[in-house]
Amino acid sequence: MSAEVQTKQAVMEMTPKSQDEKQNNQPMDGSAVLIQGLKDQGVEVIFGYPGGAVLPIYDALYKDPIPHVLARHEQGAIHAAEGYARVSGKPGVVIATSGPGATNLVTGITDAMMDSLPLVVFTGQVASTVIGTDAFQEADIIGITQPITKHNYQVRDVADLPRIIKEAFHIASTGRRGPVVVDIPKNVATEIFVTEEERTAEVNLPGYQPTTTPNYLQIQKAAEAIRFARKPLILAGAGVLHGQAMDELKTMVETKRIPVTNTLLGLGSIAGNHELFLGMAGMHGTYTANMAISECDLLINVGARFDDRLTGNLQTFAPHAKIIHIDIDPAEIGKNVPTEIPIVADSKEALQALLNQEFNAPDTEDWLAYLRCMQEEAPLWYNVDEHEFLPQEAIQMIHRITEGDAIVTTDVGQHQMWAAQYYSLNNPDFWVTSGGLGTMGFGFPAAIGAQIAKPDERVVAIVGDGGFQMTAQELSLLQELRIPVKVVILNNGALGMVRQWQETFYDERYSQSLIPVQPDFVKLAEAYDLKGYRITKKEDAEQIFREALLSDEPVLIDCRVKMLENVYPMVAPGKGLQEMIGVKSK
């Protein structure tokens, strides 16, 4: 039996079989309405954790099952849902109980908000009669999540529930995607629900009409600007992936001969080995990508939000460029960088409209030749160490063995930057990383969600020893579901990025960033009945990686790497992109 069939079955078998005859004519209570609503939305899997306030919901789920993944901590559940959403494009669904269950979701909700991931999160709440009395396990989750959600609801009346479920999914998965929280008091979950009219109530959101079609005049202006540019550059962000505009981007890049760079979250929107791809831009971007931004005369931003880690010092960002900014969220346009040609639209529709203009390609051959020279002159580099295994080598090795076809998830920090630099992606939506919020402990549970979304793909979680220990309890899920995620711990015994900044900006005062005492990760894996590997010698790495990564089983690899290695090149905080340090020319 292949790995993917096993995974699917494992998830399916977790819940008992559905009762054959549905009580169609019997009145449903709030919980049954919720489960029915989720099925109507096509929900394939729920990530969750039960508790007092959601007992009625879990009881309904028992009677009328949807596959449910029982994470071992609510944070694990929500990061898994994020991984699922990022890879599948469908909203991730999470259920947690009131109070601590709900507050444990806060990091994941914020993470999804920052990275525009569609999530629908259901939290239990104490009964309406005791809301506001500081009841057991009561938390004002609506108040708490208001600034970190796209929208949130507290269901006051069971009659509103069917409409709210529809609205929550609609809001989460259209426009600029994002998390929606639906808070359900326990009594609402048990109230009986009758009328057909309420059950079939449609989405009613007069205040929510995202613009997806570009303004024709703006498209004309943009086409004109591209036509006459000499040094144009496309900056492709996550919006290209959210809008599934990869083909349009590729056509645009190739037919108009425009070089392209990515944001961290935009990686994969164009193949990593494309001849016109300059690599990632930003704080740890390639020299060529950052210099291209600094020197271009036209910057075409497709679905990126000019985040500070990308732009560096705004005063010196793209000083010579006219800026075209395509974004589905009007509030992102002009927020950080003044924009000459704003286009509020879905990335796919906007690029299609631009391509339909059928304008002549600008003459960019000199510009491309210049950039190619720069790429050859100042590529990514590291100094191979005679004895110690380098994290960059490890990632290149993983890349070679998986042939660039794996889904890669990461936490935040050095390993994330190295993965972004050295794991050149062949496929879109195969890159799952915590960008905006920079959440440690994200990568491993996200890999579980990604594997559930794409059971037949190889999923590699590249994490650091620090971040892994924040959500390591989810190893239970690998044990239980036999999900064949490959966990690679790039273990340098330090919080690498913190240590690097302390080395560079705090005179090597390594305050609380070195963690010499660690669990035996191999034994930890074995405790969960998983195969664990340890790489301590450079010479063994290739063979161990090959065996572990190509297996059909879940594995954990404790890969010991050099502690004092730094991520280069780098734009120091407050500096402009053109002031990179750690650039080495050949």
Added chain:
Amino acid sequence: MKRVITVTVINQSGVLNRVTGLLMKRQFNIESITVGHSEQTGMSKMTFIVNVEDERKIEQLLKQLQKQIDVIKVNDITDKAIVMRELALVKVVSPPHARSEINSIIEPFRATVIDSGKNVVTYQVTGAPEKIEAFIDLVKPYGIKELSRTGATAFTREIQKVNSPQLSILK
């Protein structure tokens, strides 16, 4: 600079919190805010006055407000022809011998006496915020015991001034 912004919202619990929370999150200073029902059932109108540094900030504020699901319409009406009113209740120390003096100096403000006691009189004054401020400055020397302002509410006038086309003698 001060901007006057009106926001039409769906009248739902928590909507005021959403709007003010957003302003706080994005570091905007609210000078005053008023909320109440509007002409449409189920809709409320908010008027607030904010202090912002530049055009970019105000544009960002309008866009962020517009993004809220419960927000139907956002307008920056500062540069329009508008009517704007605020109401203030001012309790002024006013012993009998000074009372007529105070009454005479506030007369141009068309403030009305709505309560009086042995030594204090409560005035109600309405008008644009500047007028209210002028009124307060005027009665301050007598001693203000209590002051309560509603914040400004506003909307655009029916007839907006249009720039009259240049009359040319050559035509």
